[in-house]
Amino acid sequence: MSFDLADITLEEKRRALEELADVKELFAARNWFPGTSGNLSIRIGDFQPEQFYFAVTASGKDKTKRTPEDFLFVDQHGKAAETTNLKPSAETLIHCEIYRLTGCGAVFHVHTVFNNLISEYYGEQGSVPVQGIELIKAFNIWEENAAIQIPVLPNYADIASIAKLVPGVLNERIPGILLRNHGIYAWGKDVFEAKKHLEAFEFLFETTYRSLLLKSSK
Numbered sequence: 079m080s081f082d083l084a085d086i087t088l089e090e091k092r093r094a095l096e097e098l099a100d101v102k103e104l105f106a107a108r109n110w111f112p113g114t115s116g117n118l119s120i121r122i123g124d125f126q127p128e129q130f131y132f133a134v135t136a137s138g139k140d141k142t143k144r145t146p147e148d149f150l151f152v153d154q155h156g157k158a159a160e161t162t163n164l165k166p167s168a169e170t171l172i173h174c175e176i177y178r179l180t181g182c183g184a185v186f187h188v189h190t191v192f193n194n195l196i197s198e199y200y201g202e203q204g205s206v207p208v209q210g211i212e213l214i215k216a217f218n219i220w221e222e223n224a225a226i227q228i229p230v231l232p233n234y235a236d237i238a239s240i241a242k243l244v245p246g247v248l249n250e251r252i253p254g255i256l257l258r259n260h261g262i263y264a265w266g267k268d269v270f271e272a273k274k275h276l277e278a279f280e281f282l283f284e285t286t287y288r289s290l291l292l293k294s295s296k
């Protein structure tokens with residue numbers, strides 16, 4: 079059965095936008111949006127892999143500011159679902175693909191120094207190995223000394239070409255994908271879980287980076 083953005087109440091839309099604005103403000107305070115980089119989204123309403131809607135950050139905005147023009151609603155193809163002058167994030171197609179494949183509720187993308195350094199260090203091998211660090215449990219992986227691989231995709235200028243590679247690397251245990259020398263996409267069933275996953279990834283990247291440095295200075 080098909081449904082429409084108009085079926086979603088104003089109250090539900092307002093709540094979603096407020097939640098997204100709050101998490102944007104929090105990440106901005108951590109300097110996670112340098113130079114207007116980064117994009118965030120939250121899904122609203124029903125989900126079918128072939129039909130869904132989400133609010134996404136408008137492209138090129140200063141994401142440290144809170145304004146009435148920060149977000150717009152788009153459909154499963156990344157097209158504006160309401161009349162607006164705002165342009166969806168240039169990377170909306172990656173959000174679309176993550177929602178389509180996982181049915182998750184929120185997707186966050188940030189550029190940080192640690193995610194960039196680690197994505198380049200392991201870029202050639204296509205994934206970042208992490209083992210035995212407590213914060214792996216944030217991904218609901220509870221085995222002792224768990225070993226995970228975080229996928230790294232090439233950073234093509236054409237976003238559609240990156241989006242096409244997402245199905246090939248998406249691992250349902252690992253709620254994140256790195257783009258080489260670019261940043262991370264992390265997701266979760268809602269804003270709380272996507273934020274938890276993103277924070278865990280960033281901790282793992284910084285720990286991995288520092289541990290490589292420590293080992294190289296022995």
Ligand SMILES: CSC[C@@H](O)[C@@H](O)C(=O)COP(=O)(O)O
Nearest residue numbers: 113115116117137138139167168
């Ligand atoms: C200005 S550098 C960052 C962009 O090229 C891009 O990678 C990014 O994350 C933000 O793009 P945006 O279109 O604002 O969502």
Ligand SMILES: [Zn+2]
Nearest residue numbers: 115116169261
């Ligand atoms: Zn980006």
